[in-house]
């Protein structure tokens with residue numbers, strides 16, 4: 001099973017430039033979480049802090065009882081083996097073929113024989129849809145294949161936690177969906193905890209169990225997907241809809257004068273961009289048929305049913321509406337608290353869980 005990651009009060013600055021402060025969140029074991037946020041809000045810095053490549057000045061990041069922020073170099077060396085990281089560009093060595101790229105961590109960090117290494121590398125290449133591509137150089141393959149090779153390499157040490165930085169960068173929407181499917185398939189097979197940093201709204205709406213958002217140096221929100229996707233928080237709405245109208249500006253956040261000037265412009269009829277009004281909670285993607293069910297998805301169901309009563313009403317409704325008949329039976333047999341009975345719907349019409357309306361609200 002994947003490891004839980006507990007982040008508490010994490011604060012990071014470079015010199016006197018604070019990047020984010022007091023970030024607190026828990027990545028539940030084996031669940032897939034996504035972190036959104038405008039460019040430059042420190043999402044990559046957050047990932048690097050989680051693996052101890054950068055040192056936050058305050059707070060903790062606990063994995064299997066070890067605090068990555070304050071532990072010794074030796075403990076960090078061990079703790080890092082729990083992580084598989086897929087960097088933005090795949091970070092492959094250009095002069096090595098895919099086989100050697102994927103074998104690299106095994107040759108560096110283990111004493112496995114070349115026969116054993118070969119078995120593992122071919123297995124991971126197969127898992128990521130790269131069977132037969134082992135002799136290719138990174139420069140000879142597509143961007144999507146490079147990302148999959150990066151993922152294969154991230155998998156060779158059997159990580160409990162997989163961190164992914166902007167998997168959609170440079171990929172078309174179809175390839176982005178394929179790599180998303182791959183994340184869920186890998187998750188189903190190895191039950192690792194995932195954190196995916198992304199700008200991609202489609203991915204954010206359909207892939208993760210949990211979503212968080214960084215803005216103005218803080219974690220605006222983190223919780224079950226239904227929480228963020230039904231949120232009326234202006235920055236969340238603006239981000240999900242890709243509009244100019246809202247607190248996010250051309251290069252990070254707007255000052256009040258810019259905000260007022262733009263508001264006047266939009267009120268006078270100037271379009272604020274974005275394609276369509278994106279609302280509601282679409283169905284979550286599932287692992288490819290034939291693969292095991294996601295154990296993390298099962299645990300999530302129990303977890304979310306336990307905390308259901310703490311969620312805003314719209315999020316509660318979205319959670320309940322998303323339950324399949326099987327989910328209801330499962331949740332029903334696992335729920336012991338006195339909160340909402342699993343599967344019991346609040347009175348009133350069934351809310352639509354998936355609607356994409358055109359035009360502005």
Ligand SMILES: Nc1ncnc2c1ncn2[C@@H]1O[C@H](COP(=O)(O)OP(=O)(O)O)[C@@H](O)[C@H]1O
Nearest residue numbers: 014019037038039040041042043044045046197
């Ligand atoms: N090693 C570093 N030294 C100084 N500043 C850095 C360093 N790494 C990142 N930053 C700064 O931190 C901020 C957040 O960067 P980053 O995490 O890359 O944003 P994001 O991934 O959300 O687009 C940026 O202003 C960037 O310039």
Ligand SMILES: [Mg+2]
Nearest residue numbers: 043044045165
């Ligand atoms: Mg980044």
